[in-house]
Every structure is written in structure tokens, then in C-alpha cells.
Amino acid sequence: xxxxxxxxxxxxxxxxxxxxxxxxxxxxxxxxxxxxxxxxxxxxxxxxxxxxxxxxxxxxxxxxxxxxxxxxxxxxxxxxxxxxxxxxxxxxxxxxxxxxxxxxxxxxxxxxxxxxxxxxxxxxxxxxxxxxxxxxxxxxxxxxxxxxxxxxxxxxxxxxxxxxxxxxxxxxxxxxxxxxxxxxxxxxxxxxxxxxxxx
Amino acid sequence: xxxxxxxxxxxxxxxxxxxxxxxxxxxxxxxxxxxxxxxxxxxxxxxxxxxxxxxxxxxxxxxxxxxxxxxxxxxxxxxxxxxxxxxxxxxxxxxxxxxxxxxxxxxxxxxxxxxxxxxxxxxxxxxxxxxxxxxxxxxxxxxxxxxxxxxxxxxx
Numbered sequence: 554x555x556x557x558x559x560x561x562x563x564x565x566x567x568x569x570x571x572x573x574x575x576x577x578x579x580x581x582x583x584x585x586x587x588x589x590x591x592x593x594x595x596x597x598x599x600x601x602x603x604x605x606x607x608x609x610x611x612x613x614x615x616x617x618x619x620x621x622x623x624x625x626x627x628x629x630x631x632x633x634x635x636x637x638x639x640x641x642x643x644x645x646x647x648x649x650x651x652x653x654x655x656x657x658x659x660x661x662x663x664x665x666x667x668x669x670x671x672x673x674x675x676x677x678x679x680x681x682x683x684x685x686x687x688x689x690x691x692x693x694x695x696x697x698x699x700x701x702x703x704x705x706x707x708x709x710x711x712x713x714x715x716x717x718x719x720x721x722x723x724x725x726x727x728x729x730x731x732x733x734x735x736x737x738x739x740x741x742x743x744x745x746x747x748x749x750x751x752x
Numbered sequence: 753x754x755x756x757x758x759x760x761x762x763x764x765x766x767x768x769x770x771x772x773x774x775x776x777x778x779x780x781x782x783x784x785x786x787x788x789x790x791x792x793x794x795x796x797x798x799x800x801x802x803x804x805x806x807x808x809x810x811x812x813x814x815x816x817x818x819x820x821x822x823x824x825x826x827x828x829x830x831x832x833x834x835x836x837x838x839x840x841x842x843x844x845x846x847x848x849x850x851x852x853x854x855x856x857x858x859x860x861x862x863x864x865x866x867x868x869x870x871x872x873x874x875x876x877x878x879x880x881x882x883x884x885x886x887x888x889x890x891x892x893x894x895x896x897x898x899x900x901x902x903x904x905x906x907x908x
Contacts, residue, residue, distance in 0.1 A: 739825075
């Protein structure tokens, strides 16, 4: 058994080890490199394309529901002109997390393609479930996406409203709570909140 | 026949006279529109909402207190009442907000309900945030305390 495997490996090694008859070593190395770049680049380009807001709101369920709602919030227009786009809040920056989230998102696209969420009513019916996925994710990563823009270390409590400073200097500072615990519904309308902690 | 023609002539005259009389001088028209009807004036600068977090004195005992903080984006509809995230009885511990008073649990027959009364659900019907704006009209409201004080000094 082991001997057989060893023989096979030996054969493979011999094939790989044999100098190429048709192509030069230089061509092969360079070719391999270029192919790798094209593959990797292509993969990341697709990834990047799907990471743009235009892609997110490409399907009507997003454009007609959550995108409309976002437009009236502070994350769309504000005095400083800094905008948060869909991927800023919904796609992790870290690569492995990003892939994991994309796989999950594919399922949501599936729902679109097969027309399970094609009206406002159906979206509203699904919203609690979708929102809960986001809350769970942000809770688990300590609101990482919020913190990409809002850095706790640089928050100046003296410049915040009293209500904000009071909360941020206690529950948030101690790590007992994270942004999403208190700031649900910051970018979109909330679903029926019956039974959600704090409501 | 003659009489009716005569009467309608008088009526017509009266109507045209009243049209002339109806043109009230501009300075006597109470309006917030300070421009001719066919002109779109530049709107005044938007006022800032007071977000001082300092409670305001009530003018009379049953006045709904004004809101001393901004309420931008606070959702109040059938699905959720954002105000209650802080003002509900069991939220006051972490929010340090005053609990909605017992009147908010009463129905119109003065029975106490276990939950917020439907007629008090839409908070902004009665409570309003304030702008840092100058008064458009003079306010000559006199507090009951002042009235009583004035009365008692009169008697002496």
C-alpha cells in the first residue's frame, strides 16, 4: 500500500522534474506568475466590484427599501460631507471575514433571484430576520465596522451632548456594551422590535 | 321683469364694489410669506434644535414638558417607539431619563393599563423639541403663580 503510493509520488516527481521540451524555464516561470496575477487580480476585482454601493443597490429590493431610508440619515448627508456607503458598514475589511460575509450574502442574493423578497411587504416581513443577522454580527465583532470610522480612543466627550457623554463614558468605556447595543436603527428603519433587549 | 333686472344690476354693482373694498393694505395682512405670490423667496436659515439636556420649567402644572434633546431619526410607528428605549419604566436605570408619568398609562376612563396607553403612544403629538429661534409673536402668558401673588398683594 505504502510502497504503491511511494511509486506514484516518484512518477509525479519525475514528470515535474523533467525539463520542459517545448517551453523555456523563463517562459514557464513568467507565464505562471502572470496567470497567477490575472487569476488573483480577477478574483479581487470581482470582489471589489461587488463591494461598491452601486452593486449593492443594483437590485431593487435594496434600492427601494434600505437605500431610500439611508438617505434621510446622518450617514448620507452631514455637515462634514463624509459618507458611509453600504459596504462601509456591512463588509468587514479583514480578508477572511470578507469572504465569509460574501458567502453569507450569496444566500441573500439567492432570495432575490428566486423572487422571495420582491415587494415592500415581503421585505418588511423578512426584515427582523435580516436585521438580527446584522446585530449578531456587529455584536460578535464588537461593532468593528462602526469603529473603522468612529474610534473610541479619539472621542472627545466634552464635545458630545450630555446624554451621549454619559453613556459613552460608562457602559461603552467599560466594554459592557458595544455601539450596536444602543444604536440600532442608525441607518435604516427598524423592524418590529417586540422582545428585543432594551426596547 | 323690469324689477328683477334692476335688482341684479344692483347686486352686480355691489359685488364689484366689494371686490374693490377687499384689497386690504399689505401691512395689515398677517402672513409669514414676506414675498409676492409669484416669487419664490430664499428660505430663512434653518434653526438649530436645542440639545442642551437641561430640563425646562413648565408654565403650568399640566403642560407636557418640552424635549430638551434632539430627536432626529427617532422612529415612532407601529413597529417601534424609540422614545421608550430610554423613557420606559425599566429603562431609566441605564438611560437616566425621567420615566413617563403615570398619566401615560391611563385610558380615558382613568383606568391604569399595564402598558403605555394608546392615546399617549405618539409622543411628539404633545412633546416637542425646541429651536433656538426668536419669537415670531409676543407671548403675554402669565403664570398662575404670578396671578395669585398679584391677587394677594391687591388685597393687602
